[in-house]
Amino acid sequence: MSGLELINFYVIPGLISGSIYALGAIGITLIFGILRYAHFAHGDMATLGAYVALGLVGSLALSPWVALPIAMAITALVAVVLDRVFYRHLETRPKILTVMASLGVALMLRSVVQVVWGVDPQVYSTGIVRAESYGGLMLRSRELITFATATGLVLFLMAFLRYTRWGKAMRAMSDNPELARLCGVNNEAVTRLTWVIAGALAAAAGFFLGINTELNTMMGWSALLAMFAAAILGGVGRVEGAVVGGLVIGLVEELSVLVLPSQYKMATAFVILILILLVRPQGIFKGKVL
Amino acid sequence: MNPVLVMHQVRGGYGDADILHGVSLTVNPKEIVVIVGPNGAGKSTAMKAVFGLVKIRDGAILFEGEEITGWKPDAIVRRGISYVPQVKNVFAEMTVHENLEMGAFLAKSVKAEAFERIYTLFPDLKAKRNALAGSLSGGQRQMVAMGRALMLNPRLLLLDEPTAGLSPKYMEQIFQICRDVRDTGVAILLVEQHAKQALAFCDRGYVLATGSNRHEGAGQELLNDPEIAQMFLGG
Amino acid sequence: MDTLGLLNYAIFMGVLIGIYALLSLGLNVQWGYAGLFNAGVAGFFAVGAYLSALFTAPPVPDRIMGWELPTGVGWFAAMAAAALIAWPIGKVTLRFRSDYLAIATIGVAEIIRLVLRTEDLLSGGVRGITGIPRPFGDLPYEWSQLAYLGLTWGMVVVIYWALERQLAAPWGRMMRAIRENELAAAAMGKNVEARRLEAFILGAAIMGLAGAVYVHFMRAITPEAIDPMMVTFLVWIMLILGGSGNNRGAILGAVIIWVIWSSSELLTDRLPAEIATQAKYIRVFVIGLMLQLVLRWRPEGLLPEGTHVRRSS
Numbered sequence: 001m002s003g004l005e006l007i008n009f010y011v012i013p014g015l016i017s018g019s020i021y022a023l024g025a026i027g028i029t030l031i032f033g034i035l036r037y038a039h040f041a042h043g044d045m046a047t048l049g050a051y052v053a054l055g056l057v058g059s060l061a062l063s064p065w066v067a068l069p070i071a072m073a074i075t076a077l078v079a080v081v082l083d084r085v086f087y088r089h090l091e092t093r094p095k096i097l098t099v100m101a102s103l104g105v106a107l108m109l110r111s112v113v114q115v116v117w118g119v120d121p122q123v124y125s126t127g128i129v130r131a132e133s134y135g136g137l138m139l140r141s142r143e144l145i146t147f148a149t150a151t152g153l154v155l156f157l158m159a160f161l162r163y164t165r166w167g168k169a170m171r172a173m174s175d176n177p178e179l180a181r182l183c184g185v186n187n188e189a190v191t192r193l194t195w196v197i198a199g200a201l202a203a204a205a206g207f208f209l210g211i212n213t214e215l216n217t218m219m220g221w222s223a224l225l226a227m228f229a230a231a232i233l234g235g236v237g238r239v240e241g242a243v244v245g246g247l248v249i250g251l252v253e254e255l256s257v258l259v260l261p262s263q264y265k266m267a268t269a270f271v272i273l274i275l276i277l278l279v280r281p282q283g284i285f286k287g288k289v290l
Numbered sequence: 291m292n293p294v295l296v297m298h299q300v301r302g303g304y305g306d307a308d309i310l311h312g313v314s315l316t317v318n319p320k321e322i323v324v325i326v327g328p329n330g331a332g333k334s335t336a337m338k339a340v341f342g343l344v345k346i347r348d349g350a351i352l353f354e355g356e357e358i359t360g361w362k363p364d365a366i367v368r369r370g371i372s373y374v375p376q377v378k379n380v381f382a383e384m385t386v387h388e389n390l391e392m393g394a395f396l397a398k399s400v401k402a403e404a405f406e407r408i409y410t411l412f413p414d415l416k417a418k419r420n421a422l423a424g425s426l427s428g429g430q431r432q433m434v435a436m437g438r439a440l441m442l443n444p445r446l447l448l449l450d451e452p453t454a455g456l457s458p459k460y461m462e463q464i465f466q467i468c469r470d471v472r473d474t475g476v477a478i479l480l481v482e483q484h485a486k487q488a489l490a491f492c493d494r495g496y497v498l499a500t501g502s503n504r505h506e507g508a509g510q511e512l513l514n515d516p517e518i519a520q521m522f523l524g525g
Numbered sequence: 526m527d528t529l530g531l532l533n534y535a536i537f538m539g540v541l542i543g544i545y546a547l548l549s550l551g552l553n554v555q556w557g558y559a560g561l562f563n564a565g566v567a568g569f570f571a572v573g574a575y576l577s578a579l580f581t582a583p584p585v586p587d588r589i590m591g592w593e594l595p596t597g598v599g600w601f602a603a604m605a606a607a608a609l610i611a612w613p614i615g616k617v618t619l620r621f622r623s624d625y626l627a628i629a630t631i632g633v634a635e636i637i638r639l640v641l642r643t644e645d646l647l648s649g650g651v652r653g654i655t656g657i658p659r660p661f662g663d664l665p666y667e668w669s670q671l672a673y674l675g676l677t678w679g680m681v682v683v684i685y686w687a688l689e690r691q692l693a694a695p696w697g698r699m700m701r702a703i704r705e706n707e708l709a710a711a712a713m714g715k716n717v718e719a720r721r722l723e724a725f726i727l728g729a730a731i732m733g734l735a736g737a738v739y740v741h742f743m744r745a746i747t748p749e750a751i752d753p754m755m756v757t758f759l760v761w762i763m764l765i766l767g768g769s770g771n772n773r774g775a776i777l778g779a780v781i782i783w784v785i786w787s788s789s790e791l792l793t794d795r796l797p798a799e800i801a802t803q804a805k806y807i808r809v810f811v812i813g814l815m816l817q818l819v820l821r822w823r824p825e826g827l828l829p830e831g832t833h834v835r836r837s838s
Contacts, residue, residue, distance in 0.1 A: 168391060169395065176378055178378065179378060182367070183395045183396070183438075
C-alpha cells in the first residue's frame with residue numbers, strides 16, 4: 001500500500017470521524033469537568049440533533065447545511081430543558097444518581113427518535129458524491145465542510161472560554177467551584193451555558209455522523225464509548241484534550257482495520273480507555289480525575 | 291468611629307449541632323484583628339459565619355451598621371466584605387491575571403486601575419501575571435488569593451489562616467502585606483494558628499475556646515497574660 | 526387463552542421473573558452494598574449464558590466446546606467466567622469514582638456483544654447454540670416447566686439467603702461503613718478498594734448465574750436474543766424501584782417491573798400493525814420515565830434499606 005492510499009483510505013476517514021468524536025467529547029468533558037458527572041445521554045442527544053436536522057430538511061425542504069445551525073439551536077434548548085426537568089433536582093444528591101438518570105434519558109431520547117422517525121436508516125440527500133482529487137488526496141466536499149466546520153466551532157469555543165467573562169466563569173467553575181461561588185459566579189447560569197454548548201456541539205456531531213454515513217437511531221449510542229474515551233484520553237475538563245483525544249481515537253479506529261477484523265473497530269476505543277486509566281488517568285492534558 | 295464589623299452573641303453551626311455558642315467581636319476601621327484559640331475552638335467557623343457560610347440560629351452580625359445576618363455570600367461580597375479561604379483559594383488552572391479578573395466578576399467591567407492597585411501591592415505578581423496560579427509557590431499563591439479578594443475594593447477582608455504551611459520568611463511577608471493592606475484603609479479579620487506571631491503583629495486579638503469568647507484585648511496585652519500563655523500558647 | 530394456556534404463561538413469566546430477580550440481587554451487591562455503577566449488566570448475563578451453554582450442549586462442527594457436561598458444571602463455569610471478566614475491569618476502574626466503572630462496563634458489554642456477533646466459532650453463527658439440556662427436561666412439558674420454576678426460585682432463595690448472611694457478617698457491615706463514609710472507613714484501616722472489588726466480582730458472578738439459568742430454560746441462544754440496553758436498564762429500574770440496599774426490595778422490584786413490562790407487551794401486541802412498532806418504543810420511553818419518577822419522588826424505593834436491615838450505628 002502506498003502512502004497516499006494509506007492517507008486516502010485510513011487517515012482521512014479517521015480524521016473525519018475523529019472530528020465528530022471531538023465535537024461530542026467536548027460536551028462530555030465540559031459536563032464532566034463543570035457539573036462533575038458522566039453524561040450518558042450525550043450520544044443520544046447527538047442522534048436527536050441529527051434527526052432534528054433531518055426533519056427540517058424533509059419538512060421545510062432546507063439544505064442540510066442550513067438545517068445544521070437550526071438543529072444545533074433546537075438541541076441546545078432541549079439540553080437545557082432536560083437538565084431542568086431530569087438532572088437539576090438531583091444536584092444535592094450523590095452525582096452517580098445523575099449518571100443513572102442520564103442513562104434513563106438516553107433511552108427516552110432514543111425512543112422518541114424511534115417513534116417519530118422510525119428505525120430504518122435514512123440519509124439527508126440521496127445520490128453518490130464523488131471524491132475529488134487534490135494532488136492525489138481524495139476528498140469529498142462534505143468531508144472538507146465537516147473538517148472546516150468542526151475546526152471553526154472548536155476555535156470559536158476556545159476563544160469564548162479564553163477571552164469572555166462567562167467563558168472565564170465556566171473555567172473557574174470547572175477549576176474550583178467553591179471559590180467561583182465566593183466570587184459571585186452564578187452556578188445556575190454556568191450550568192445553563194454548559195448545556196447550551198454541549199447540546200449544540202452534540203447536534204453538530206450527530207449531523208456530521210449522519211451526513212458522512214447515514215442516520216440510524218443507534219448511531220449516537222454507538223459513538224458514546226469513543227466520545228468518553230476521547231474525553232478521558234485528552235484529560236477531563238480540557239477542551240483541547242477532547243479535540244486531540246477525539247482525533248486520536250478516530251485515527252486509531254480506522255487504522256486498527258489494518259490488523260484487526262473491522263467488526264472490532266469499536267473495541268479499540270475501549271482498549272485506549274483502559275490503557276489511559278492504567279498509565280495516565282489524568283489524560284494527555286492533565287485534566288481532572290474524579 | 292463606628293465599627294466596621296460587629297458580631298453579637300452569634301450561635302450556629304453547619305448541621306443541627308452548634309459550633310458557636312455565643313461569639314461576639316468587633317472590628318474597627320483600619321484595624322487588624324486576629325482570632326486565636328486551640329483546635330476546634332470555632333475560629334474558622336466564626337469567620338465563615340460573617341461571610342454567610344454558616345447557619346446562624348441566634349445573634350446578629352452588623353457590617354457598617356447594617357445587619358447582614360443570613361445574607362448570601364455574593365450579596366455580602368457586593369456589600370464590601372471579601373473572604374480568602376484557607377485551602378484551595380486560587381484558580382490553579384487560570385493565570386494570575388485571570389484570578390484577579392475573577393475577583394472582580396461581580397463588577398461586570400474591570401477597571402485597569404484595580405489591577406494596578408493590586409500589582410503595586412504585590413509586585414511579585416506583576417511579573418507572573420501570565421503564569422498559572424497553580425505553578426506558583428505557596429506564598430505567591432497566598433498573594434494571588436489576597437489580590438483576588440481585594441479587587442472589588444472591600445472595606446473588610448477575612449483571611450482564614452493565611453500563613454498555614456508557609457515558612458517563617460513567607461509568614462513575615464504575609465503579615466507585612468496585611469499591614470500594607472490595612473494602611474490602604476481596609477480592615478482585616480484573620481484566623482491564625484500561629485498564635486504568638488499573630489498576636490505580636492495584630493492590633494487586637496480575641497481568644498476563642500469551645501465556641502465562646504475567652505479573652506480579648508490588644509495583641510501585646512494578650513501575649514503578656516500568663517493565663518493565656520499557659521492555656522493556648524504552650525507556655 | 527384457556528386455563529391451561531394461562532397457567533403455562535404464568536409459569537413462563539414466573540421463571541423469567543426469577544431470572545431477573547437474580548440479576549437484581551447481583552446488581553444490589555454492586556450498587557446497593559458498594560455503590561458501584563454497573564452499566565453492563567447484560568454483558569455479564571450474556572457471558573454466563575454462553576459459557577454454560579458451551580459447557581453443556583452437544584458438540585457441533587464449526588463451533589468450539591460442546592462438552593455435554595452436567596448442568597451444574599455449566600452454572601459454575603458461568604459464575605466463574607463472569608467473575609473473571611469483572612476482576613480486571615474492577616481492578617482498573619475502582620480506584621476512581623464510579624462514573625469510570627460505568628463507562629468501562631458499557632464498553633465491556635459492547636465488546637461482549639461484538640465478539641458474540643462476530644465469532645461464529647463461539648456462538649454457532651446464525652443457528653446459534655441449540656440442544657442445551659434443561660434439568661427436568663425429560664418430564665412432560667407442563668411438569669418440566671413447573672420443575673424449572675421451582676429450580677429457578679430455589680436459586681433465588683439460595684442466593685438471597687447467602688447474601689443476607691454475608692450482609693450480616695462483618696463483611697456486610699464493612700461494606701455499609703465504606704458506602705456511608707468512605708474516608709472514615711479508609712481511616713479505620715479498612716481496605717476500601719479491595720472490598721469494593723469483591724462486591725463487584727460477587728455481583729457479576731450472580732449475574733452470570735442468571736444468564737446460565739436463562740439459557741437452560743430457553744434451551745437455545747442466538748446473539749440477538751439479548752438486547753443489551755434493555756436487559757441492563759430493566760434490572761436497574763427493578764432495583765431502584767424495589768429499594769437498593771434491600772435484597773427483598775430487589776426481588777420485589779423484579780416482580781413488579783417484569784409484570785408491567787410483559788403485560789404492556791401483551792397490550793401493544795393487540796394494537797394494529799401500523800402503530801404496534803411505535804407502541805414498542807413508547808414502552809421503552811415509559812420505562813425510562815419511570816426511572817426518573819422514582820429517582821425524583823421515591824429515591825429510597827418501595828422497600829428502603831432501613832426497613833429490613835438495621836444499620837449498625
